[in-house]
Amino acid sequence: MFKLSICCLQLLITCVCVISQDVEKPNIVFIMADDLGWDDVSFHGSDQIMTPNIDVIAYQGVMLQQYYTDTQGTPTRSALFTGKYPMRLGTQSDSISATEDRGIPITERLLPEYLKELGYETHLVGKWHVGKSRAHYLPTNRGFDTFYGFLDGAVDYYTYNLVETCNGSSFYGLNMYENLEPIEDLNGHLTEVLTDRAVSLIRNHTSTAPLYLHVSHAAPHAGGGLVSLQPPVETIAEQSHIAHTARRLYAGLVSSLDKSVGHIVAALAEKEILKNTLIVFVSDNGAAGLSQNFGSNLPLRGLKSTPWEGAARAVAVVWHPTISHRISNAIFHVTDWFPTLITAAGGNPSNKIDGLDQWATIIKAEQPKRNDVLITIDDLNGWAAFREGDFKIIVGNVTKEKSKYHGKELMALKHDVLPYETVLLESEACLVFKETLDLPLNIEEVYEQRNSSKLAGSDDIPEEVVCFPTFVKGCLFNVTRDPLEAYDLWHAKMDIVRRMSLRLRSLWTEMYPRPTLRGDPRADPAKQNYVWFSWVPNDEEMYEPRKPVPPFPLQVSRDELQYVVDINLNTFRDKLQDYIKNMGESFLKSVGGLFNF
Numbered sequence: 001m002f003k004l005s006i007c008c009l010q011l012l013i014t015c016v017c018v019i020s021q022d023v024e025k026p027n028i029v030f031i032m033a034d035d036l037g038w039d040d041v042s043f044h045g046s047d048q049i050m051t052p053n054i055d056v057i058a059y060q061g062v063m064l065q066q067y068y069t070d071t072q073g074t075p076t077r078s079a080l081f082t083g084k085y086p087m088r089l090g091t092q093s094d095s096i097s098a099t100e101d102r103g104i105p106i107t108e109r110l111l112p113e114y115l116k117e118l119g120y121e122t123h124l125v126g127k128w129h130v131g132k133s134r135a136h137y138l139p140t141n142r143g144f145d146t147f148y149g150f151l152d153g154a155v156d157y158y159t160y161n162l163v164e165t166c167n168g169s170s171f172y173g174l175n176m177y178e179n180l181e182p183i184e185d186l187n188g189h190l191t192e193v194l195t196d197r198a199v200s201l202i203r204n205h206t207s208t209a210p211l212y213l214h215v216s217h218a219a220p221h222a223g224g225g226l227v228s229l230q231p232p233v234e235t236i237a238e239q240s241h242i243a244h245t246a247r248r249l250y251a252g253l254v255s256s257l258d259k260s261v262g263h264i265v266a267a268l269a270e271k272e273i274l275k276n277t278l279i280v281f282v283s284d285n286g287a288a289g290l291s292q293n294f295g296s297n298l299p300l301r302g303l304k305s306t307p308w309e310g311a312a313r314a315v316a317v318v319w320h321p322t323i324s325h326r327i328s329n330a331i332f333h334v335t336d337w338f339p340t341l342i343t344a345a346g347g348n349p350s351n352k353i354d355g356l357d358q359w360a361t362i363i364k365a366e367q368p369k370r371n372d373v374l375i376t377i378d379d380l381n382g383w384a385a386f387r388e389g390d391f392k393i394i395v396g397n398v399t400k401e402k403s404k405y406h407g408k409e410l411m412a413l414k415h416d417v418l419p420y421e422t423v424l425l426e427s428e429a430c431l432v433f434k435e436t437l438d439l440p441l442n443i444e445e446v447y448e449q450r451n452s453s454k455l456a457g458s459d460d461i462p463e464e465v466v467c468f469p470t471f472v473k474g475c476l477f478n479v480t481r482d483p484l485e486a487y488d489l490w491h492a493k494m495d496i497v498r499r500m501s502l503r504l505r506s507l508w509t510e511m512y513p514r515p516t517l518r519g520d521p522r523a524d525p526a527k528q529n530y531v532w533f534s535w536v537p538n539d540e541e542m543y544e545p546r547k548p549v550p551p552f553p554l555q556v557s558r559d560e561l562q563y564v565v566d567i568n569l570n571t572f573r574d575k576l577q578d579y580i581k582n583m584g585e586s587f588l589k590s591v592g593g594l595f596n597f
């Protein structure tokens with residue numbers, strides 16, 4: 001009897017503990033923009049496109065000023081959901097095409113699967129783009145309880161159709177689904193349709209399970225049909241101060257995205273769960289620029305799908321009620337969300353990933369965990385970039401047309417805009433934070449934060465770029481001092497170059513080579529009433545002829561060889577010890593990688 005009651009008591013305690021732990025698990029609302037440029041949010045200092053709702057989250061939360069993504073959509077999303085560098089999974093380089101049989105390998109368990117296991121309700125609203133050719137790649141087979149959105153890179157904002165060329169013909173069809181069913185009877189602008197869904201999910205959330213709501217917007221990516229820029233029509237007049245026609249349309253897309261953030265925050269408040277919600281707002285990569293969406297990454301260099309900061313250093317803010325607001329210069333990589341969110345959800349992240357758990361860095365401003373990051377390995381295009389401490393190295397043959405300071409011509413104003421603080425104070429998010437959480441904005445502080453978010457050198461954008469990498473010489477920048485990648489230090493810092501190129505060489509040898517794009521005519525939606533579907537049976541063998549790892553896009557210099565020899569022979573004991581201590585296994589691999597090549 002006695003024993004039994006202790007046991008009961010223990011059970012009760014365990015039970016109570018479990019319940020109280022569950023209660024403390026934060027809801028996670030992860031909002032991702034598509035191809036939003038560094039200069040296309042007003043908290044980074046520009047008065048041209050106003051994003052007051054996003055800005056409020058930035059001022060009340062943490063601005064991640066050194067947040068790295070990959071350089072395109074599929075690799076970034078793959079990194080987010082797996083915690084691994086895309087080059088390990090064959091998801092690097094150009095994004096998945098709608099007629100391509102490729103996805104995150106099903107041997108990977110994705111973030112929503114882990115969160116589900118930790119008791120979360122998991123919902124994906126919007127873009128997927130990490131595999132749809134086979135049913136087992138689809139979001140509801142990979143951890144999402146529900147899915148409402150599109151499976152490929154982009155859709156038309158009004159018809160939700162996607163057009164792609166395959167083997168010389170144009171394939172087109174509907175690409176919008178609720179779970180596995182195409183949605184044929186939809187009306188409205190895509191950003192608003194997705195926002196309504198997100199708001200509805202929040203309002204309907206009645207269970208005690210915590211919520212993981214992943215809102216993956218199409219905006220401000222160019223439309224996936226044949227028309228490029230499609231903002232909601234009523235947002236266009238609001239942007240009449242912008243002189244450049246296409247930029248004005250783009251600004252409308254950004255502005256409706258910003259309003260979406262406001263509506264989501266308001267819905268969380270109305271539901272009384274804002275006080276226990278973690279909100280993340282990030283872009284998947286930088287803007288694609290003039291030829292596509294007319295976004296701007298200034299003062300950063302380069303466009304989407306290049307190794308420059310303009311492509312890979314993205315807008316990122318995170319908010320949680322216990323955070324004291326600040327600007328963070330911690331190096332943060334998109335793979336870090338995986339372990340960070342698992343920790344936030346009360347789980348234990350695996351250590352066999354590339355992502356680092358930065359929960360304590362975000363919540364308690366603890367010492368950042370990350371000192372280096374593989375920014376990109378792109379074997380299809382032939383370049384790579386790696387950051388260590390202050391320095392960033394870039395090697396390969398990079399498309400020159402996308403490597404400049406793009407977008408100055410987009411900035412012209414026709415007339416004055418409303419004062420920033422008026423726009424900010426009248427925003428939905430500002431009112432909600434003030435009224436629901438008693439967190440009013442302090443305008444003086446806001447201006448200070450806004451000033452501090454400006455990047456070094458941004459008032460002095462160079463006319464010309466100085467360094468283009470070649471196969472015999474890359475570029476090296478101190479991106480702490482020089483985020484604009486304007487001052488090449490390759491020759492001045494040979495020791496750093498040798499060390500970092502060796503590490504990058506070693507990472508390069510770890511890649512799973514990317515299959516070359518091979519469109520499959522069987523994907524043609526015309527065969528299925530003009531709806532895109534999975535078309536390859538799960539058990540059909542993958543067409544993946546084994547490819548050798550292509551050569552590293554930088555010749556081995558005598559200097560580099562000498563360096564390895566020196567380390568091995570002359571100062572064998574001390575230096576090797578030192579390096580092994582600092583770099584561990586990756587140093588040994590570096591040396592191995594060098595001789596493999």
Ligand SMILES: *[C@@H]1O[C@H](CO)[C@@H](O)[C@H](O)[C@H]1NC(C)=O
Nearest residue numbers: 166167168169519520521522
């Ligand atoms: C591609 O198009 C050509 C010409 O229309 C056709 O002969 C060929 O069979 C097509 N390829 C595939 C894989 O369907």
Ligand SMILES: *[C@@H]1O[C@H](CO)[C@@H](O)[C@H](O)[C@H]1NC(C)=O
Nearest residue numbers: 197198199200201202203204
């Ligand atoms: C929310 O609940 C309403 C009323 O039951 C329902 O019509 C709507 O479809 C639900 N929304 C979602 C996203 O499930």
Ligand SMILES: *[C@@H]1O[C@H](CO)[C@@H](O)[C@H](O)[C@H]1NC(C)=O
Nearest residue numbers: 396397398399400401470471
């Ligand atoms: C570098 O790439 C460009 C295309 O972007 C190509 O025209 C050029 O030949 C390449 N250079 C070398 C050395 O391969």
Ligand SMILES: *[C@@H]1O[C@H](CO)[C@@H](O)[C@H](O)[C@H]1NC(C)=O
Nearest residue numbers: 444445446447448449450451
């Ligand atoms: C922000 O910077 C501008 C110019 O760079 C300066 O005039 C202004 O006083 C600064 N404001 C604050 C609050 O630091």
Ligand SMILES: *[C@@H]1O[C@H](CO)[C@@H](O)[C@H](O)[C@H]1NC(C)=O
Nearest residue numbers: 389390391478479480481482
């Ligand atoms: C890089 O620049 C920063 C900022 O100016 C400076 O503090 C740092 O010493 C530089 N790093 C190195 C290793 O020179």
